Amino acid sequence: xxxxxxxxxxxxxxxxxxxxxxxxxxxxxxxxxxxxxxxxxxxxxxxxxxxxxxxxxxxxxxxxxxxxxxxxxxxxxxxxxxxxxxxxxxxxxxxxxxxxxxxxxxxxxxxxxxxxxxxxxxxxxxxxxxxxxxxxxxxxxxxxxxxxxxxxxxxxxxxxxxxxxxxxxxxxxxxxxxxxxxxxxxxxxxxxxxxxxxxxxxxxxxxxxxxxxxxxxxxxxxxxxxxxxxxxxxxxxxxxxx
Amino acid sequence: xxxxxxxxxxxxxxxxxxxxxxxxxxxxxxxxxxxxxxxxxxxxxxxxxxxxxxxxxxxxxxxxxxxxxxxxxxxxxxxxxxxxxxxxxxxxxxxxxxxxxxxxxxxxxxxxxxxxxxxxxxxxxxxxxxxxxxxxxxxxxxxxxxxxxxxxxxxxxxxxxxxxxxxxxxxxxxxxxxxxxxxxxxxxxxxxxxxxxxxxxxxxxxxxxxxxxxxxxxxxxxxxxxxxxxxxxxxxxxxxxxxxxxxxxxxxxxxxxxxxxxxxxxxxxxxxxxxxxxxxxxxxxxxxxxxxxxxxxxxxxxxxxxxxxxxxxxxxxxxxxxxxxxxxxxxxxxxxxxxxxxxxxxxxxxxxxxxxxxxxxxxxxxxxxxxxxxxxxxxxxxxxxxxxxxxxxxxxxxxxxxxxxxxxxxxxxxxxxxxxxxxxxxxxxxxxxxxxxxxxxxxxxxxxxxxxxxxxxxxxxxxxxxxxxxxxxxxxxxxxxxxxxxxxxxxxxxxxxxxxxxxxxxxxxxxxxxxxxxxxxxxxxxxxxxxxxxxxxxxxxxxxxxxxxxxxxxxxxxx
Numbered sequence: 001x002x003x004x005x006x007x008x009x010x011x012x013x014x015x016x017x018x019x020x021x022x023x024x025x026x027x028x029x030x031x032x033x034x035x036x037x038x039x040x041x042x043x044x045x046x047x048x049x050x051x052x053x054x055x056x057x058x059x060x061x062x063x064x065x066x067x068x069x070x071x072x073x074x075x076x077x078x079x080x081x082x083x084x085x086x087x088x089x090x091x092x093x094x095x096x097x098x099x100x101x102x103x104x105x106x107x108x109x110x111x112x113x114x115x116x117x118x119x120x121x122x123x124x125x126x127x128x129x130x131x132x133x134x135x136x137x138x139x140x141x142x143x144x145x146x147x148x149x150x151x152x153x154x155x156x157x158x159x160x161x162x163x164x165x166x167x168x169x170x171x172x173x174x175x176x177x178x179x180x181x182x183x184x185x186x187x188x189x190x191x192x193x194x195x196x197x198x199x200x201x202x203x204x205x206x207x208x209x210x211x212x213x214x215x216x217x218x219x220x221x222x223x224x225x226x227x228x229x230x231x232x233x234x235x236x237x238x239x240x241x242x
Numbered sequence: 243x244x245x246x247x248x249x250x251x252x253x254x255x256x257x258x259x260x261x262x263x264x265x266x267x268x269x270x271x272x273x274x275x276x277x278x279x280x281x282x283x284x285x286x287x288x289x290x291x292x293x294x295x296x297x298x299x300x301x302x303x304x305x306x307x308x309x310x311x312x313x314x315x316x317x318x319x320x321x322x323x324x325x326x327x328x329x330x331x332x333x334x335x336x337x338x339x340x341x342x343x344x345x346x347x348x349x350x351x352x353x354x355x356x357x358x359x360x361x362x363x364x365x366x367x368x369x370x371x372x373x374x375x376x377x378x379x380x381x382x383x384x385x386x387x388x389x390x391x392x393x394x395x396x397x398x399x400x401x402x403x404x405x406x407x408x409x410x411x412x413x414x415x416x417x418x419x420x421x422x423x424x425x426x427x428x429x430x431x432x433x434x435x436x437x438x439x440x441x442x443x444x445x446x447x448x449x450x451x452x453x454x455x456x457x458x459x460x461x462x463x464x465x466x467x468x469x470x471x472x473x474x475x476x477x478x479x480x481x482x483x484x485x486x487x488x489x490x491x492x493x494x495x496x497x498x499x500x501x502x503x504x505x506x507x508x509x510x511x512x513x514x515x516x517x518x519x520x521x522x523x524x525x526x527x528x529x530x531x532x533x534x535x536x537x538x539x540x541x542x543x544x545x546x547x548x549x550x551x552x553x554x555x556x557x558x559x560x561x562x563x564x565x566x567x568x569x570x571x572x573x574x575x576x577x578x579x580x581x582x583x584x585x586x587x588x589x590x591x592x593x594x595x596x597x598x599x600x601x602x603x604x605x606x607x608x609x610x611x612x613x614x615x616x617x618x619x620x621x622x623x624x625x626x627x628x629x630x631x632x633x634x635x636x637x638x639x640x641x642x643x644x645x646x647x648x649x650x651x652x653x654x655x656x657x658x659x660x661x662x663x664x665x666x667x668x669x670x671x672x673x674x675x676x677x678x679x680x681x682x683x684x685x686x687x688x689x690x691x692x693x694x695x696x697x698x699x700x701x702x703x704x705x706x707x708x709x710x711x712x713x714x715x716x717x718x719x720x721x722x723x724x725x726x727x728x729x730x731x732x733x734x735x736x737x738x739x740x741x742x743x744x745x746x747x748x749x750x751x752x753x754x755x756x757x758x759x760x761x762x763x764x765x766x767x768x769x770x771x772x773x774x775x776x777x778x779x780x781x782x783x784x785x786x787x788x789x790x791x792x793x794x795x796x797x798x799x800x801x
Contacts, residue, residue, distance in 0.1 A: 052798075076644070086638050093560075101556050103552050
């Protein structure tokens with residue numbers, strides 16, 4: 001579903017992402033973890049077409065992001081870490097806007113909008129302007145919008161920021177369900193427990209380099225730690241012990 | 243006072259510690275040069291008008307005095323209006339206010355620091371561009387050095403008084419209005435500005451000043467000119483101070499200057515006391531979510547644009563809704579509405595028949611100038627609404643970039659959204675003013691077609707340069723247009739309009755003269771006529787295509 005080949009991003013002298021290679025299969029939940037400034041968000045931005053790479057390739061569902069960005073983007077539902085939205089639209093209007101961008105017919109939109117607004121507990125506030133929403137509500141609205149067009153790939157940057165415990169549980173279950181139904185989830189997070197709980201594979205990035213990828217067991221092996229959790233593996237591999 | 247200075251420091255640091263690069267240096271030089279050209283233009287125009295009027299027998303001094311008084315009243319009104327808008331944003335709506343109010347600093351100190359910023363922001367431009375008028379006045383009458391010192395001593399208190407009155411009005415308005423209506427102040431301010439501009443212009447009847455025959459006797463004319471302004475107005479103290487300084491009456495000048503300075507201090511003290519009592523209460527109220535002035539579910543828009551492709555429709559409807567629901571836009575719409583009405587009104591009162599030059603010739607000359615003026619009005623409106631439309635996407639621009647719509651298509655959608663209303667407006671403007679001028683059918687058609695081709699060029703320049711110089715962090719659309727890109731747009735657009743008008747003026751003059759003087763136009767002349775019009779057409783096409791392409795390339799590569 002996702003293929004990153006020698007993906008590089010350079011800002012002046014700083015190499016934010018250094019020739020990374022990743023291959024993520026359909027239906028996988030892939031956790032992408034790393035310290036602040038390691039290159040997670042830059043990688044996500046290149047994968048979702050928000051940023052053009054300095055070198056390398058991004059292929060989404062077999063489509064080259066650089067050559068065919070519009071077609072590649074149709075396969076992605078993006079949930080960024082900061083919920084910037086059109087504040088002067090209402091929740092339902094924003095969903096309608098998104099539906100139009102992805103050519104979702106009106107009748108299907110109505111059913112899906114109803115479903116997601118209900119699921120994300122936004123139904124009662126759908127006709128209010130987004131500027132009146134809390135951070136968590138905006139985040140939930142973005143999630144609804146990202147899933148409207150049934151994307152085969154969901155890219156999430158810090159999914160749990162601003163969400164209440166109920167929403168966190170719901171999102172965790174949602175990602176599992178999506179994965180069971182064949183949707184790939186690429187998730188960047190600092191919540192190591194979440195990554196440990198739901199990810200099939202985890203990639204650790206540090207100083208722009210992917211330093212390890214694999215299942216939790218494989219990472220334990222790479223870190224040469226016996227019975228330990230992801231937090232210990234993370235500190236060992238990134239050399240950032242407390 | 244230390245707290246106030248500390249609160250002002252981030253702004254000062256942002257201003258003084260900007261990294262200097264070749265690019266930023268070049269930008270500053272271009273900014274300075276354009277500013278200097280405008281400054282010199284105002285000075286030269288002011289000097290010529292004042293020098294010309296000062297030579298009028300018996301009434302020269304009264305006439306120049308009247309012009310100076312009108313200029314001061316205009317500056318004062320501009321200062322008040324600009325301060326009202328800036329103060330509302332600075333004191334109650336800025337993004338960083340939550341952080342500032344969380345600091346262990348009293349509300350009146352926060353108020354003072356914000357008010358100082360607001361005063362500087364709303365006054366600097368008026369100060370810079372009013373000074374050449376005052377200098378011109380002094381130079382016409384060859385005044386001494388005291389007059390030039392008096393300019394500074396007069397204009398600064400005038401700015402402080404205007405800003406203080408505005409802060410007082412805003413503080414009280416925020417307390418009186420319901421919390422969810424506070425942002426509607428922008429709408430009411432716009433409406434007030436509209437009425438104020440319209441009524442004051444109708445009352446001034448400036449066309450009568452150049453038409454002494456409109457007054458039954460010279461005495462009434464002179465009386466009309468020399469009517470003193472209200473002594474309660476701060477603009478009158480400024481005027482009296484300056485005229486006294488010009489005449490060398492230092493004592494009288496100092497009296498009026500002291501009056502201005504003492505009232506400025508008085509207003510600051512009143513504001514501080516009021517701020518102690520109500521500023522935080524008002525800020526707290528302003529945090530509530532506002533309710534919409536007009537409610538609509540957008541079904542009309544959906545039906546109206548049913549024929550568009552879904553992604554195009556999505557952007558069109560989004561643009562309409564976000565524009566109309568942003569009440570800060572309304573004050574600008576009212577203001578521009580008033581200026582357009584005044585513009586059209588001017589044409590209806592032009593005393594063409596009294597001119598010694600042939601009416602037929604003059605009507606068509608005015609029609610030609612009108613084309614250029616209408617295009618400049620179009621530039622101003624494009625600068626205010628179309629140019630910032632990319633920047634106003636703000637943080638939500640990720641939605642556009644991650645959507646399956648290319649940046650190129652996105653820009654063209656924006657272009658068409660703004661093209662149609664601006665084209666309709668420009669055509670109405672040009673047709674209405676041409677009808678008032680009773681121009682020939684040829685000039686009417688020429689104007690309509692020229693505007694038809696120039697408008698896409700101006701709008702594309704606005705959208706293209708807006709995309710090339712986006713400011714996604716701007717707190718208001720005005721903030722983005724006051725940057726380098728906005729200036730570049732104004733300069734290039736003015737150049738584009740100038741070139742088109744020049745290319746058309748020569749051939750049209752030849753055709754007119756052949757009609758009036760009954761001579762045949764040679765084939766070479768015809769070739770020149772067609773060549774000029776063809777070049778104008780090509781430039782219009784290039785003005786539409788090139789900026790859009792550049793804008794789309796730059797915006798697509800933005801980090």
